[in-house]
Amino acid sequence: MTEILDRCIRYLLDIVFPNRCPFCGKFIPWNVYICEECSSELSMANDFICRKCGKRKCVCELPRQYDMTLASLFYNEKPVRKAIIDFKNTGDENIAGFTADDIAYHMEKENIPAPYAVIPVPMGKKKQRKRGHNQAEILARCIGRRLGIPVINNILFKFDTDDEQHSHGREEREERVKTLFYAGKDISLAGKTVFLCDDVMTTGATLNECAELLKGLGAVSVIAAVCAVTETTTTAEEGN
Numbered sequence: 001m002t003e004i005l006d007r008c009i010r011y012l013l014d015i016v017f018p019n020r021c022p023f024c025g026k027f028i029p030w031n032v033y034i035c036e037e038c039s040s041e042l043s044m045a046n047d048f049i050c051r052k053c054g055k056r057k058c059v060c061e062l063p064r065q066y067d068m069t070l071a072s073l074f075y076n077e078k079p080v081r082k083a084i085i086d087f088k089n090t091g092d093e094n095i096a097g098f099t100a101d102d103i104a105y106h107m108e109k110e111n112i113p114a115p116y117a118v119i120p121v122p123m124g125k126k127k128q129r130k131r132g133h134n135q136a137e138i139l140a141r142c143i144g145r146r147l148g149i150p151v152i153n154n155i156l157f158k159f160d161t162d163d164e165q166h167s168h169g170r171e172e173r174e175e176r177v178k179t180l181f182y183a184g185k186d187i188s189l190a191g192k193t194v195f196l197c198d199d200v201m202t203t204g205a206t207l208n209e210c211a212e213l214l215k216g217l218g219a220v221s222v223i224a225a226v227c228a229v230t231e232t233t234t235t236a237e238e239g240n
């Protein structure tokens with residue numbers, strides 16, 4: 001969808017469902033993603049994190065398949081946590097649009113060339129049908145539209161499982177994640193740099209596993225792009 005068409009839709013939608021700030025819930029004009037107050041109060045993760053591992057307290061010594069991280073917000077801030085949970089439940093685009101703008105800003109500022117395409121971390125088919133959307137895919141669409149690059153959502157897949165990751169330790173999670181995802185066979189990413197996006201980065205196990213699959217298809221570089229990153233690598237709140 002072009003940016004102009006997207007703006008028309010946002011304008012019309014605002015008449016029926018007035019636009020709200022995803023962080024505090026205040027009414028905001030149709031053409032912004034966030035209210036002025038939240039915009040000045042929230043810490044922007046991209047200004048603080050290690051560009052490689054994505055953590056404020058660098059964990060680059062841990063093995064990692066993604067080569068760079070762009071993350072807009074800190075998940076540990078209360079309004080961010082609320083906004084991410086709403087994003088998962090409702091699919092409201094504001095936090096994704098906000099993240100896409102922030103990522104575009106940092107790419108320009110740090111001379112990071114636009115990648116070939118943006119690929120969302122997949123959700124199990126059953127789960128996506130039940131929820132009606134995959135929030136990682138919404139973020140991918142916003143980033144794709146903002147940077148003018150395609151979204152590829154038929155390259156990574158996830159098995160349906162009822163078993164969520166919430167209460168597992170790092171090593172156990174890494175093991176479990178390995179059996180959750182698989183890649184399509186007919187696509188080659190030979191020589192390409194791609195974005196891999198998800199709503200939250202916690203241990204990075206999910207992004208790691210998906211990045212490994214993309215490298216298996218020939219990608220030379222994978223840039224993780226997320227709405228928010230946790231301050232630690234141990235809180236078990238990752239997962240769809």
Ligand SMILES: [Zn+2]
Binds near residue numbers: 022025035037
């Ligand atoms: Zn606000």
Ligand SMILES: [Zn+2]
Binds near residue numbers: 051053054058
């Ligand atoms: Zn690091």
